[in-house]
Amino acid sequence: MEQLEIGSLQGEEKIRKAGEFFKKIADLNKEYLTYWYHHTFLHWDFILSWVLAIAPWIFWVKYRKKDSTGRLLFVGFFAIIFSSWLDFLGSEMGLWYYTGVAIPTIPSYVPWDFSLFPVAVMVLLQMKPSWSPYLKAAIYSTLCSFVAEPIFRWLGYYVLVHWAYWWSFPIYFLMYILCEKISKTKTFSKLDP
Template identity: 50%
Template sequence: MENDKKIKIVGDIYEKVHHANNEYLDYWIENTFLHWDFWLSLALTLLPWILFIQFRKKESTNRLLFVGLFVIIFASWLDFLGVVCGLWYYTGKVVPTIPSYMPWDFCILPVFVMFLIQYKPDMKAYWKGLFFASVGSFIGEPLFKWLGFYVAIHWNKFYSFPIYFLLFMVCHRLSKVKHFEPIK
């Protein structure tokens, strides 16, 4: 059932992607690795988790990490789609092989959500969601754009607002899960 023509075409496309990745790796080693943008991105990768370890509510660690993992999966998947679709791209990356910006998707966003969930837990979730969406869309994205880490091509920060709001609301709901059924 193998289609030789299809295998050849997909193989040719893969070779182009592989070549582009190697070209970017060479560029990254020369122009990013151990430069100021690399060090700042590395700090933005480590600092949120250091703060989380220091200031989390220890009795809620598992619940918070469950929510944080959801943020990482959701944000990195959407970020990957945005990069692949040509909506934006990143410079100054810590790791050149991941198409998304690791400090934002794997560190800043999940830790920010986890801190908001643990801070004033009785506060209305939509207020926190509006705050999260506002900071992410109107402070975070423009700041990273100003730093030169984020280049929006076909994207506007106003598009991000409802996505960040929805992300927080889903995370808030996940944080309220009482228990999981045992595996039988």
């Protein structure tokens, strides 16, 4: 255990107790890393996870609207932050967990949070720009909640503990609407003086 610093605004007992919890978490993470190395690393589920993490970006680079690249990436990074934060919370609260992970650390499932969700949002933003954003959000939410999640559950990647698919629908809907609003922002300007 690390030496406690004298004069801390936090009480020594609080610091010690928090350290005990973090040590347990670190020990469990080391144990999981060993398990992951022997049972996932370079197995079919690991390889498929990496394909799902990389392939959507290759598709996006090829088919994106070139003159909107910066704006789309801005939206994509927002989607990454939004989805990975909520995914982290759900995993940490024991609502679901993943197997076959590409990286045995946070974020919970790299292909979801860093590839499939943000690329799907960016592609959908470019398609049919005259359509209602609420219709597109409903399509996105339906596909994510009732198609993608069940497929990933069937593959054994996504294990629901205290969660239901339909609970995901409003979250995906909100994420798409926020991304749509961000994509329309007029605050971008050149950095030149």
